[in-house]
Amino acid sequence: DRTQLAVGVSKPYTYILGGEKTMGKLRIAIVGCGGIANQKHMPSIKTQADKAEMVAFCDIIPERAEKAAKEYGVEGAKVYTDYKEMLADTSIEIDVVHVCTPNVAHCPITVAAFEAGKHVMCEKPMAHNTEDARKMIEAWKKSGKKFTIGYQNRLRDDTQTLHASCEAGELGEIYFAKAHALRRRAVPTWGVFPNKALQGGGPLIDIGTHALDITLWMMNNYEPESVSGQVFYKLGRQDDGPEGNVFGPWDPKTFEVEDSAFGLVKMKNGATIYLEASWALNILKSMEASTTLCGTKGGAEIHHGGSYPQDELIYNTVEHNQLMEKTISPAGVVDFFEGGAAAEAVREQEQWLNAIINDTDPLVKPEQAFVVTQILEGIYKSAETGKEVFFD
Secondary structure (H helix, E strand, O other): OHHHHHHOOOOOEEEEEOOEEEEEOEEEEEEOOOHHHHHHHHHHHHOOOOOEEEEEEEOOOHHHHHHHHHHHEEEEEEEEOOHHHHHHOOOOOOOEEEEOOOHHHHHHHHHHHHHOOOEEEEEOOOOOOHHHHHHHHHHHHHHOOOEEEEOHHHHOHHHHHHHHHHHOOOOOOEEEEEEEEEOOEOOOOOOOOOOHHHHOOOHHHHOHHHHHHHHHHHHOOOOEEEEEEEEEOOOOOOOOOOOOOOOOOOOHHHOOOOOEEEEEEEEOOOOEEEEEEEOEOOOOOOEEEEEEEEEOOOEEEEEEEOOEEEEEEEEEEEEOOEEEEEEEOOOEOOOHHHOOOOHHHHHHHHHHHHHHHHOOOOOOOHHHHHHHHHHHHHHHHHHHHOOOEEOO
């Protein structure tokens, strides 16, 4: 099946210890033991106990690292508050580092991990700007290690199916697409999400990044020419206070990021992508990590999250001179934010660990994630300057 093709087939991992080859497990260090580590990374790694074990945990809040080590670590797992100290500790052997920190910390931790000779999985987005993303790419290429970014939505059943259709050319040339990441009122009120200094932005960089990633992946087009964008700070900073938010009220005084953002991306081959992202927007239908594709032979839409209790994949074609729609509605949505590891997060870890073990490419390639960051930064710059941003 298509998912099995994506995750690959595993084989025993052999590593060098004391000059001799020894059968064993990949030893993983977690940097950042907050929400995304607890809701996605650590539970899904735990399901791969035959391949990997968590041996080190690092967080600026020691209690969080200690709690993670107790719940997910091997016996004797080590705890740190400084990732540099962890990477320099010769008393522990680490093969892989998972970077699960706020966005602005992705670059320095990833670069340091590569310089220490580790494989790296970094949570999305790759970085909060192109300059940092480029540094990460350069460090990766020098290291000879594996590198991937946490875009687990590629591993859902609906996205896997649609991607197979695109690869088979069933939609023809995809020349127009929409990347959807719209929430009606679902502003995250935990962690550092509203903090611009730590995150680099709001819904565009948080959930818009997933929608753009799957859209580019479906189109297999990573050559943007230019982007025009607009960013709004309307609902998040209202003095009369927020109402109706799914995750409870937020503080308008500390809401530093945009509440919605929109961008029009022109690709070098003439294709166009419209990207829409919001945490708070007065709309009726909400969805995220979703896409609309328009091709010369047919079209397709994915509806995920928000207003859709079940993932929907809908193809539109012409058959016997009639307009036709084909709908696939698989299992209901299970978002890892509500606890436990969702199926796509488990698949993500399986294919990532298999890529290391089998010396193959991970599903999400660093060069692809770099383009996502490049486009997102372009939208922010366009909104700031009021001008179209062109890429070199």
